[in-house]
Amino acid sequence: MIRYVYYRKYFYSKSKKVIKNMRLKNKSNEVINLFINQVDRNKAENLTLCSLTYNWLYATKELYKWELPDKITDDMMRCDRFPEKFIESTTYIQERNEKLKDIFTYLGVNDLKQVHLDHWGIFIDIFHNIKFSNELEAKELQRFFDEFIYNIENTIEKNEGSIAPVSIRKLVTKLLNPKEDSIIADITCGTGSFIADINEFIKDKYNDNKKFQYYAQDINSRMLALTKLRCIFNGITNFTVKKGDVLQDEDLYYKKFNYIVAEYPFNLTDWNKPQYVYKNFIPQTTNLRYIDWALNQYVINKLDDRGKAVVVLSKGCLIRSQEAFMRKYFVEKNLIESIILLPASLYFGTSIPVAIIIFNKNKPDYMNEKIQFIDASNCFIKLEKNKRDIKDDDIKRIVDAYTSKENYEDFSILVDKESIKDNKYNLNSTEYIGTSLLKEKIKNSILLGEVAEVKKGVAISKKEIADLKTWPTHYYINLKDIEDGEIKYENAERIEAKKDWETKAAIEPMDILVSSRGHSIKIAMVGSQVGKAIVSDNLLIIRIKQDIYDSRILKKYLESPLGKELLESIQTGSATVKIITAKNLERLPLPKIQQEYIKKLGEVIDYTEKKYKEAIEQARHIYDLETNEIYEKINIIDIISDINKK
Known part of the structure; x- marks a missing residue:
């Protein structure tokens, strides 16, 4: 007890100074720092929250009709059995109040037993000094708790990079735009930030949140505790929070929802594939590596007949070829309303580009068998450490485009199901924006693949080239050998071509070569005086069916400002490596010309x-x-x- 008294006096002066200056805002870190040298940061935050919550509950007992035991007295705090008394009291509270069920357990109140006797003074001083004498002060604490949880989120974000930025939460909330008397669920709730933001949106729009019900679910106990606290401190009384894995606990909630929000873990491959996932529509024989579309099918199953969902996920699920059959299901069932491509580097610690998919079982008639694509990948401002954010003006621009469904050049477009089918169910917004709008302007267009064969050159290593120079039979045309629209044979290396290369990559007079990779697009036409030559894999060969079209017309078209813009629009890859595939080039629209001309x-x-x-x-x-x-x-x-x- 002597050591306890010493530490209590030592920390009392510090804690008293902190509490005295505390204005229930921006002081959460100072409180945590009283613990930080004694326990790890998570436990420091959790135990501080336990103390704050305990006091707040007694201050709001009449307001919220909490059923509480007698509050721990100063004498109880000074005894050696204080941790046991505190744990007993919190156990009673969470057992007698449904909204508080497991909240102290999830916050790790039992960790108080692990704190050494010498260090109890830290906890007791915080517990003793933070008191709320009336309901007004207790309500004022809501702002403090938001700040406190925000700081916890920053810690989680730096360690895990999994917390949605404020800009994404704003955007998701405005896109969801729930109607009155709705049931809203967040199936991956984390710290409850989406629910808190949606609740504020509802209060601003309807002046009341009593006609809404909230459901939240997460696999992490600590996250659930933070979600519950966030709901309670923000005056949300009609909420239910449950612990569970959405892909393992099929019937965690035996009900359908009007609205669902979710933020998926990025590129998660280490997950169990439960039988019920396959039972719904995913073939059991399929090796479904990534989790995104499994979660999407869960979302669809939990929406009611007129339900709507807004989910945040990685861009990869829109384009991965092995998931095309999944995308086909959603497109053919007319379940997707909009796809919004967002900038990369929005999340802490990762440059992964993200997207938003809006599912809607009650799409307007004019959206039947159509999907809206929005490309907001360039709507960002730069922050420190290569991080980016979305401005409020750009959030408004995205929401306005989504609401109006207008086509805006280089930004948004409505695309019919058949066009998506022709594009192998690729759902990347950039595949349609630009190309589709330009195609609409080209009267009587046809696809390049209808009038030509497109094939890729062959890849040959430097070692192979060196070995094949002894008995050369062909020029090996590379990207560097094309200058000013012409092939510079004198610069090209000569090699002995293998048998199958002649079939795969040999060029003929009137063939057109287009660079398949690189920022600047190169175009050349093979002249009539050509020696034997094959091309490398960084070039594509376009062989026109001369009885249908003309190579000279095609080259002129591709070199035009319109042709260049169309070629740039079908480039894929990263910001540093741009690629044009043979399949994408085949889908390039050309002006249809009457045969006699x-x-x-x-x-x-x-x-x-x-x-x-x-x-x-x-x-x-x-x-x-x-x-x-x-x-x-x-x-x-x-x-x-x-x-x-x-």
């Missing part, structure tokens, strides 16, 4: 190209003559001539 148009192009080259040659000749005259006048022509002879 094709040959004449090709001849016109030949004539204009010839005149252009002649004019360039003549201009170059005149330029050289006038330059030499200048050299003569400044008496350096002889010196220049000697230099040129070297």
Whole structure:
């Protein structure tokens, strides 16, 4: 007890100073720091929350009709059995009040037993000094708790990178836009931030939250405790919070919801595949590696017949080829209303680009068998440490586009189911925005794949090239060998081509070459005087069916501002490595030309190209003559001539 008294006096002065200056805002870290050297940070935060919550409950007993035991007295706090008394008291509270069920257990109140006797003074001083004399002060504490939990979220974010930024929460809330008398669920609730934000949105819009019910679910006990506290301190009384894994506990809630929000773990592959997931629609034989679409089917199953869900997930689930059959199911069932591509680097500690999918079982008639795509990947401001955020103006822009369903150039578009089917159920917004709008402007368009065969060159390693130089049979055309729209054979390496390479990657007169990777797109047409040549895998070969179209017209079109923009729109890959695939190139829209004009148009192009080259040659000749005259006048022509002879 002597050591206890010493520590109590030592920490009392510190805690008293902290509490005295506390204005129930921005002081949570100072309280935690009283513990931090004695227990780990999580326990310090949790035990502090236990104390604050305990006192707050007694201050609001009449307001919320809590059933509470007699409050622990100062004498009880001074005895050696204080931890046991406190745990007994909190056990009684969480057993007698349904809304508080397991809340102290989830916060780890039993960890108080592990705190050494010498350190009880820290906890007791916090417990003793933070008191709320009336309901007004207790309500004021709500702001303090929001700040406290916000600080906890920052810690979680830095360690795990799993907390949704404020901007994403704002965006999700506005997109959800729940109607009155609704049941709202967050199936991966975390700290309850989505529910708190949705509740504030509802209070602002309807001036009351009593006509709404909230359900929350998470697998993490600590997160559930924070969710419960957030609900209680924000005046949400009609809520239910349960612990469970959505993919293991199929019937954790035996009800359907009007609205669902969720934020999925990014690129999670280590998860169990329960039988009921396959039972719903996923074939049991399928090796479903990532969790996203399994969670999506759970969301759909839990929505009522007119339900709506807004989920945040990684962009990968929109494009991974092995999940195309999953995307097909949702597209064919007309369950997806909108897909919104967001910027990368919004979350702490990861540059993963994220997206929002809005599921809606009650889409408006004009959206039947259509999906809205929004590309907001460039809507960001830069913060410190390579982190990004979405401005309020951009949030409004996204929400306005979603609400109006208008087509905005390079930003949003409605796409019909057949176009998505033709694109192998790829749901990446950039696949449709830009290309679709430009295609609409091209009258009587056809796809490049209808008039040409597109194939990729062959990849040959440097070692292979060195080994194949002894008996060369072919030029090996690489990206570097294309300059100013022409193939520079003199720069190309010569190698002995293997048998199958001739079939796969040999070029013929009138073929068009397009670079398959790189920021700048290169285009060239193979002339009539071509030696034997094959191309590398960083080039695509377009072989036109000359009886249907014309290579000269296609090259002119691809080199036009419209053609370049279309080529850029079908590039995939990262910001540093841009790729054009043969499949994407086949889907490029071309202007449809009447058959009788094709040959004449090709001849016109030949004539204009010839005149252009002649004019360039003549201009170059005149330029050289006038330059030499200048050299003569400044008496350096002889010196220049000697230099040129070297």
